[in-house]
Amino acid sequence: MNRPAGTGNGAALRNDTNPRPERSAAPFCVNRPGDGAGWRVPGPTPSARPEADAWSCPTRDARIGCAPPLPGKTTAVPGAEDRRRAGAATEAEKRSVVSDPQAPGGERLLLVSTNYAPEQAGIGPYATQLAEHWAAERDAEVHVLAGLPHYPAWRVDPAYRGRWRLVDERAGVLVHRRRHYVPARQSAVRRAAYEGSILGHGLLAPPRIARPDAVVAQVPSLAGGLLAARLARRHGVPFVPIVQDLMGAAAAQSGIAGGGRVAALASGVERRMLAGATLVGVIHESFRERVRALGVPAERVRLVPNWSHVTPPTRPRAHTRARLGWPPGQTVLLHSGNMGLKQGLDVLIDAARLAPELRVVLMGDGSCRAQLAERAASLPNVDLLPPADEAEFPEILAAADALLVTQRASVLDMSVPSKLTSYFVAARPVIASVAGNGGTAQELRRSAGGRLVPPEDPAALVAAARELVADPVEADAIGARGAAYAATHLSRAAGLTRISALLDEALAAHAPARVRTARPALPPRGAPA
Template identity: 40%
Template sequence: MSQRDSSIRRSDELERPEVCLLSLHYPPEPTGNAPYSGSLAAGLAAGGYQVTALVAHPHYPEWKIYDGYGGWRRDEDRDGVQVQRRLHYVPQPPRGVRRLVSELSFGTRTVGARWGTPDVVIALSPALFSTAMAVVRLRFGRRRPPLIVWVQDIYSLGLAETGQGGGFVQKVTRLVEKRTFTAADRVVVIHQRFADFATKELGIPQEKIDVVRNWTHLPPSDPVDAETAKVKLGWPTDAFLAVHSGNMGAKQGLENIVDAARLADERNAPVRFILVGEGSERRRLEEYAQGVSRLTFVDPLDDQDFRLALSAADVLIVNEKPGVSAMAVPSKLTSYFDAARPVVAATDPGGITASEVEAADAGTVVPAGEAFALLEAVLAMSADVEAATRYGQNGRLHREKFLDEGQAIANWQRIIDEVRNAPSRNALAE
């Protein structure tokens, strides 16, 4: 390479904005926040940004470091992103103080790592407490690149709605959340209700908040009919399949599905429930489901079989614990809508999940924790093929119109460029 060519390449690299992404979760984790952190990083890299992702070793939703990973530090190139993995404490079970220590250990690793010279830092919450530690580093560091906090869950709402932690813990968490959001140059949330909460309850100025919806991260694929998908997976073809996929944690309240399957046994109903995935509550759920014949647990699937599982479903279920209504937007909904299958949502009728399903006209909503109502909704869907087909098609249209990955990445590029080029930021730098 000539000296001129070398200097041109260095010049091109200098012109590319540098982004540092801090995220506890990252691919190959298949569910939760990881698909979004990974696709954002890859999308920015494809758009000409230099992206470094400082992340943990994959461990979710099993809460166990995946085979082939581990070690104090591991660096890799993934989809054009420089991925730096750091070992942190993975709790078993991931509750209470153990969960907090896990976040703090990841925060310690990220604060002590070399971030390079990013033009913008993006910190994903959860994990809230490691994000708060990043705020402290930025505040007292020599360089102070702008910070964007990307909010996937509202911690303080989560503690209140799931009944975890006492009043003191909830107050401390709310204070940390408020100060972390306040310290950020921009706060990106995934739903308008999150934006409203941040403004009204945490006092974050509305002009500091952007709403960027989570998108369907699954690559385009040709549709597969349900019967073909069932045969390929070895699933029953003589019953109506109601499938729930994703994390099996506290906020999902999946005892409700076990109870619905038990009722189906008692009534000899022509339906089978399938729970696909892993999580902190799976072992307890399996014990609770002993003797229930119309319920099957399936381990996490790779991308190809996951698509088949969604296609094999006659109806897809989203289930939430009673009281959970505003803390999070289930990431599974984007994949559910993409699959063009009808949805039954067992959740708070006034919550975010219900509003999403109703806005898409993609299925029906029943109250959380009412197993009889869940079973009745599934059986009603099996009896009305026309309605089920219409709901599935509506969900797919909603995904195409509102949950497009390309549009979401473009919004992120706009926000990053606005933050790094803000006049007040430039004046401070001078």
């Protein structure tokens, strides 16, 4: 389950409600309202004083600036770590220098991704690992423009409710969060309002940072791609979208209410957004033709597959099954992830009704969860579990007998479920109830890690499950092939290296070197404050 930001993950929170200068000579201060219940900053609790006494900032961090205190609130005095970091700023940061954009330690990168940690499903983990990789391996100054954590529940994480703007510091990355509308149920109108609120708040309050070297976007959301394109144009730097999904195709294929009316409009916006890209990354071959159809020349499209973002399981399967209440002799079919329209999860409820000896487990959250729970209320062999936390997730996957991917019959090539890479790592056979000519089917055939059945066909799904139960040795071999495929082709290191190569190519194509404001040099950790 989602963790509140700032607890147990090295995150520090800054209130970003008030505007701040991009490059301020003001002291470095962190404005934390005294009534911010639920927010905790790692380390010693900072003392709080009345506003008149507390606003004392002898040092600064030129990247973040200084926010005035809120009227009537208390403000935390900067701690030793703040003073240490801020005190390292020198006159050198004010000078313009020639910087090789490919030289480690000389980069300032902006990633635009509506989804980010602490979200543990969908695009969020990929965006998080990418940004943290840049900060650690490239020694870059990394900023992320993100929304408030809300996926897959489609409810704002309680720890972030009531926040309009804030900066969340996680693993060396500054995450600039902007509040937006989150629809509890999906329709074309609600989705448009969701995207519009992301776009509007991002345009109204873009991150207050110095000029980045490049802007990278995770697409979707569509609004995030538009924001990234605009920011890249504003700064005159490369724009690199990574296409995880296409909203036009999604609207047409997902079955969302009113989707047919907005598909053409969304595709038109995508066409315009992608036209300004320096290079375009796609996560699967099935996206190449779609992107080309939107006007992107083939020579500007690069393949950057997603990777397995979970660790392999380590505990005995029997231990996890016993803890979950799954008897040794019962066959457990598990679906994990978003419970939305395009997943077509009704087929699993129908399969459970056809085969009472099978236990069907739906783990996750989403806009269709309530309807699924209502349909399954009379079925004792259907369980709905909340999303698992990061440590438990791979163990629960490995404890199942087979792992399920389902999509509506209308879903052809608009997306490749991110859950598939995690399933392979769990070393259990996959049963995919999807269209035979889409990206998911292609990936399953390539890996030889599962069985493919027609979409929205519960009888075929039950037959595949019974076939695996009848031959447990073959089932284990299928799972092992999936794990081997993930280790060979879907490693985190390989995936991150591909995207870094894409970024380097875009930087080199845009300009070999340019002049920008240098970021401040910081002393080593542990240096005296």
